Amino acid sequence: MNSQTVLSQLGKNAGTPAISDLMRLAFSRPELISLAAGFVDQNSLPVANTESAWRAIMADSQSAKAALQYGTTQGDPVLRYALAQMLADECPHLKYNPGALAEQLIITTGSQQLLYLIAEALVDPGDIVITEAPTYFVFLDLLAARGAEVIGVPIDEGGMSLGALEQCLAKLESEGRLSRVKLIYSVSEHSNPSGLSLADDRRAPLVQLAKRFSTHHKIHILDDAAYRGLAFDGKEPASLWSHDRSSEFVIHARTFSKTFSPGIKIGYGVLPEALLQVVLGLKGHHDFGSSNLMQRLILQVLETGQYNGQVERLRAIYKEKAETAVRTMVETMGDLHPKVRWTIPKGGLYVWLTVPESIKTSRNGDFFAACLDEGVFYVPGEYCFPHEVEGAMRASHQMRICYGVPSKDKIREGIRRLARVVRRFID
Ligand SMILES: Cc1ncc(COP(=O)(O)O)c(C=O)c1O
CATH class of the missing domain: 3.90.1150.10 (Aspartate Aminotransferase, domain 1)
Structure with a gap:
């Protein structure tokens, strides 16, 4: 043996x-x-909020049984619609159609699962991912495990330096390595670890830059907005994701871990069409759906206003x-x-x-x-x-x-x- x-x-x-x-x-x-x-x-x-949401779900035998059953891989459609509505309300001038947005939205087991699924869907060993330097180290570990080459771009008070990013992309192009660049990763809001956000006036240009250098294939942007919502004055610029009007380049990753409870471990993402089915397939392999019960709990606290x-x-x-x-x-x-x-x-x-x-x-x-x-x-x-x-x-x-x-x-x-x-x- x-x-x-x-x-x-x-x-x-x-x-x-x-x-x-x-x-x-x-x-x-x-x-x-x-x-x-x-x-x-x-x-x-939020102990009291969670307890009352729990009681409300369990008080009705039908809703309790639905919550205790398996759900779908993409996530509860009612929750997805509520989240799409929230995203649409964040930038009313863009007039998103919540129904259509809900179809692009996927519920995940924390946003960490979405980060993993995106890396799994896009990154082969030797592929290049560009991140802010410094960045969220858990994502760096994940990328290292996948054999990615990670290049950091320095930050200043306004987050990722777009001059340095452009220089980096131009250098990779001149070296004939642009075809290996799959992803630009930004922790766009109150970043872990720097505490800084990507400046409002860098958001649209960042999307433009990714598009301009997408000559071999799409260079996607992973907009990790885990801390969005936690601006002390309640004011946040339009998200990086919202600057991608064609919804082709930017992946928007969000979570309830920081704004409600990490123990509930529910996150969500909005994905470009080309990635959605692939990520759903991979999530099917992972768990074929995040906890239905926890999704109902989040829906309950959203609907009652307890979340806000x-x-x-x-x-x-x-x-x-x-x-x-x-x-x-x-x-x-x-x-x-x-x-x-x-x-x-x-x-x-x-x-x-x-x-x-x-x-x-x-x-x-x-x-x-x-x-x-x-x-x-x-x-x-x-x-x-x-x-x-x-x-x-x-x-x-x-x-x-x-x-x-x-x-x-x-x-x-x-x-x-x-x-x-x-x-x-x-x-
Ligand atoms: C920047 C960032 N992204 C994603 C996550 C993942 O959080 P969760 O999976 O709980 O949503 C964290 C957690 O610390 C984080 O700091």
Whole structure:
């Protein structure tokens, strides 16, 4: 007998996500203040809303049985229509037809499943995906497992630099490699990890750029809008997706994880026609439909207005937390500016903190160890960079700070501890 397990190439490539080590750290040393976990605020999770939605579903035997049955792969048509209506309401001037939009819409098990399905549908080993640098590291891990070549494009205050993107695409064209470019990925709203959004006036030009370089085939844009809805002032520009009027290039990925509850794990996407059937086929292989019960729950909270109420509460909570984080950075490290600098989020859960290049924030470095001794930790910035970054160095002197989980007191204390270490390491 040979007891060896021979893995597929994908299995071999799967690896262990870098972040699991940080999760273990948080569980094994609860005394540490974690500014690392990208979890949502624990106290505001919508227990009462979920309970009343649950009761409403279960109160009627017909609706309860429908919810407890399998649904369709594409997702509950009533929920899809409600979501299409929501999307249409976000940009009334575009006069979307919700009925038609609902047909392009697919419900997924979190938006992560949609990211996976899109990569599965489009990306072969050796294909090129262009991302912001820094970007959502879970997607980077996924792309690495698929054998993709990932090229990062630097960001500034307005998100992805379109000049650098154009340069990158032109270079790939001159090298005869444009035919390998399948996808441009943007975390367009209050990005994980930078906290910054793609500027309003870059959205239409980004779509134009993808179209212009689509000479071999369509270069799709994956508009990961996981944090859309969490703008502190409630105002957000028209989505990146809405600038693709022909609905051919941009894939719009959304989720209820950040704006309602990650435990419910329901996301959705709007897909170009050419991708929809393929992705539905692949989703059929995955699970042939996301939890019908959870879809009904989301529909219930949408219909009763509880969802909108919750989003409003969250905006106020995260605004206060973000202000606490930024104010404490100003108090404790303001005099070190601009050697030490940070983004100022207008929504979402993250601040991106940059220290001088001489300070390496890597997981195995002295700085990280000193932070642990001080009782605080963060996500090392280098996790968020692809190996290749267009026209720039892959930075290792940055940190992702998440203010989602800790209380305001813990945020203040965590940043004070971090600042003490920064002061010790700074030249
Ligand atoms: C940028 C981004 N996209 C997608 C996801 C996936 O979330 P979910 O699958 O819970 O919708 C996350 C989760 O942290 C995220 O930060």
